[in-house]
Amino acid sequence: MATATAPDRTLPFLRRLTKHARIPINAFEEAGTQADGELVRLSMGPFRPYLVTHPDHVQHVFVANQRNYVREGMFWDPLAPLLGEGILSDGDSWQESRRILQPLFTAKYVNSLAERMAEIIDELIEETVVPGQPFDVAKGVSAIVHPTIVRLFFGAKISVADINRLVPAYDVAVTAKAIRLVMPFVPDQFPMPGDRPFKRAIETIDDVVYPRIRQARAQEQVGDDVVSRLCRARQDDLGAEGDRRIRDDLVAMHGASTETSATALTWAWPVLQAYPEIAAKVQEEIDRVVGDDRVTTAHLPDLVYLRMFVHELLRLYPPGWILPRMAVETDVVDGVTIEAGSTVLLSPFLTHRLPKFWDRPLVFDPERFAPGNDNRRHRYAYWPFGAGPHVCLGQHLFMMEAPLLIAGILRKYRPVVHHEGPVLPRLASSLRPVAGLSMTLVPR
Ligand code: HEM
Numbered sequence: 153m154a155t156a157t158a159p160d161r162t163l164p165f166l167r168r169l170t171k172h173a174r175i176p177i178n179a180f181e182e183a184g185t186q187a188d189g190e191l192v193r194l195s196m197g198p199f200r201p202y203l204v205t206h207p208d209h210v211q212h213v214f215v216a217n218q219r220n221y222v223r224e225g226m227f228w229d230p231l232a233p234l235l236g237e238g239i240l241s242d243g244d245s246w247q248e249s250r251r252i253l254q255p256l257f258t259a260k261y262v263n264s265l266a267e268r269m270a271e272i273i274d275e276l277i278e279e280t281v282v283p284g285q286p287f288d289v290a291k292g293v294s295a296i297v298h299p300t301i302v303r304l305f306f307g308a309k310i311s312v313a314d315i316n317r318l319v320p321a322y323d324v325a326v327t328a329k330a331i332r333l334v335m336p337f338v339p340d341q342f343p344m345p346g347d348r349p350f351k352r353a354i355e356t357i358d359d360v361v362y363p364r365i366r367q368a369r370a371q372e373q374v375g376d377d378v379v380s381r382l383c384r385a386r387q388d389d390l391g392a393e394g395d396r397r398i399r400d401d402l403v404a405m406h407g408a409s410t411e412t413s414a415t416a417l418t419w420a421w422p423v424l425q426a427y428p429e430i431a432a433k434v435q436e437e438i439d440r441v442v443g444d445d446r447v448t449t450a451h452l453p454d455l456v457y458l459r460m461f462v463h464e465l466l467r468l469y470p471p472g473w474i475l476p477r478m479a480v481e482t483d484v485v486d487g488v489t490i491e492a493g494s495t496v497l498l499s500p501f502l503t504h505r506l507p508k509f510w511d512r513p514l515v516f517d518p519e520r521f522a523p524g525n526d527n528r529r530h531r532y533a534y535w536p537f538g539a540g541p542h543v544c545l546g547q548h549l550f551m552m553e554a555p556l557l558i559a560g561i562l563r564k565y566r567p568v569v570h571h572e573g574p575v576l577p578r579l580a581s582s583l584r585p586v587a588g589l590s591m592t593l594v595p596r
Contacts, residue, residue: 163187163203165194177473177501177583184502189509191488194497201226201476201495202488205502207509207532212485213477213496214532214540221477223542226495228476230329234354236400239545240408249401250541252385256378257545264376265304266449266552272300273553274446277560281593286570289589290418296557297414298322305406306364307377314360321356324349326411357403365398378402409546413553415471415584416462420558421567421591422575423465427516433457438559447559455555460518462554466536468516473501473583475538500535501583509533565593 163183172178180203183194189206204213213221223242228235235241239249276296298319302310328346368375368383382398389397424431434457441454452459475498482492490496505513509530510520519525526534537544544550561567569591 161187161190162193162195162200166196169196180474180499180502181505184499184505189506191485199495201497202490203502204485204496204498205506206486207503207506207530209485210498210503210532210535210539213498214535214538214542217483218540218542220480220483221496222480223476224478226476226478226497227474234325234350234357234407235404236396238397238400238404240404241400246542249397252382253401253405253545256381256385257548259548261381262548262552263449265549266452266556269300269304269549269553270446270448270556272303273556273560276300277557277564281561281565283565283593283595286590286592289421289569289591290414290584292591293418293557294319294323294410294414297417297553298410300553301406301410301413305378305402305409307368307375307379309367309375310360310364314364317356318360321353321360322407322410324353325357326407328353358399361399361402362395365395365402369395378405405545408544409549412471413550416465416469416550417554417557418585418589419465419469419575420462420554422569422571422585422589423469423516424567425569425571426574430461430516430518434461434558435562438562442559442563444563447556447563449552449556451559452552452555455559456523457518458555458558459551460521462551462558463521463534464516464518465554467504467510467520467534468514469583470500470504470536471583472536472538474499503532504534504536506533561593564596566596568592568594 163186165179165183168179168182169176172182183192183203184205186192187203187205191206191209192203193200194203204210223240223246232241237245239246239253241249273296276299280292280295299315302315302318306314328350364379365383368379371380379398379402382401386394386398424434437455437457441451445451477496477498479490479492479494479496483490504510507513510533532539537547537550569589571589575585575589
């Protein structure tokens with residue numbers, strides 16, 4: 153990056169945020185369009201974060217000078233009581249968790265998780281779908297995605313009662329703090345809606361998670377679920393402190409995997425409805441590859457178009473739409489001085505919509521991800537799973553989960569979404585579609 157500095161460009165943002173109070177992502181989208189890849193500051197009174205969208209700048213913050221940009225401040229501090237000091241923290245505690253977790257996610261283990269996932273998703277589609285009855289899309293998707301992850305992570309021994317306590321508690325925990333995400337200048341001591349439900353949700357999660365950890369430890373960790381593997385990896389790290397470290401990694405991973413997957417898979421249905429030609433290609437491929445079988449991981453390599461569809465879904469609707477970092481020391485990025493202690497906002501949502509890097513950026517077109525096309529892109533123009541040392545540990549698992557779920561539904565049902573016009577995002581820490589979107593699955 154250049155070392156010469158120029159006066160930074162500041163965009164007024166507070167009024168924009170007030171104008172789009174119900175859908176703040178629109179305020180960010182407007183600012184992103186105005187900045188057009190330039191590194192700008194967003195003025196929200198005394199709080200003036202930097203907005204980083206250009207792929208070169210993303211590379212600088214996430215890779216080249218990654219150590220200078222830590223997970224602190226906006227977004228991270230309010231969520232810290234949930235996420236703890238494990239894989240979603242930073243510094244030494246994060247490094248230790250990454251050292252323990254990364255080897256767990258070998259291709260072999262991820263494939264074995266995906267095999268199990270295929271069975272669970274199939275069972276849950278059977279159990280939860282009521283054909284011909286309208287249902288809330290987000291709730292319906294979550295009713296499959298969330299128990300799938302819980303069963304994979306916690307093993308078959310987790311009771312239905314515990315699953316039924318964990319699932320809503322996580323939902324509350326990851327959404328309750330949304331308002332603090334867009335109002336980071338409000339001090340923690342100042343009570344905000346969502347603070348108390350957030351606290352109660354953490355208590356519920358801990359009530360389920362700690363006994364499961366102790367049980368896995370007592371059974372000498374024979375299982376192959378994620379809890380048992382984590383316990384084995386930390387077998388020398390005993391006592392309350394060791395249990396807490398396992399808890400932090402487990403809860404952080406659980407949070408990172410369910411909210412993101414469920415959000416992405418909720419967008420699939422309105423998009424399929426909005427683009428009938430694309431939907432027809434997806435359907436044709438599933439019918440040809442899967443036929444009347446149950447969907448298994450063996451089908452995945454042949455579901456090429458569906459994979460392209462999922463990538464395009466993550467381009468336009470990346471669930472982790474905003475990732476803040478805090479600058480430890482003053483840095484200069486492309487001539488702009490980033491002051492020590494300031495917040496830097498990175499957004500795959502905005503990078504993925506830059507006209508300089510994407511032809512017709514707002515058009516949904518899976519062909520962008522046809523095999524071989526990724527060589528033509530800037531490496532950091534597409535990063536729904538983050539980049540650099542903090543890159544997502546679950547991306548391959550998700551790229552198997554998504555086709556398993558979409559094909560599992562489409563092989564049996566024709567989806568009808570009850571909505572006119574474009575489906576808009578709503579305020580949440582991940583990019584969720586508007587509440588109350590409903591759909592019917594009609595048997596084919
Ligand atoms: C659509 C699905 C998913 C998306 C879009 C997604 C996105 C992301 C992003 C953007 C990051 C980087 C966060 C940062 O830089 O601060 C991340 C990190 C992470 N993701 Fe995912 N993720 C998804 C699914 C999953 C799944 C299924 C798992 C489960 C194993 C998972 C586990 C993690 C973990 C553990 C990290 C932290 C890595 C680290 O900091 O070292 N994710 N994810």
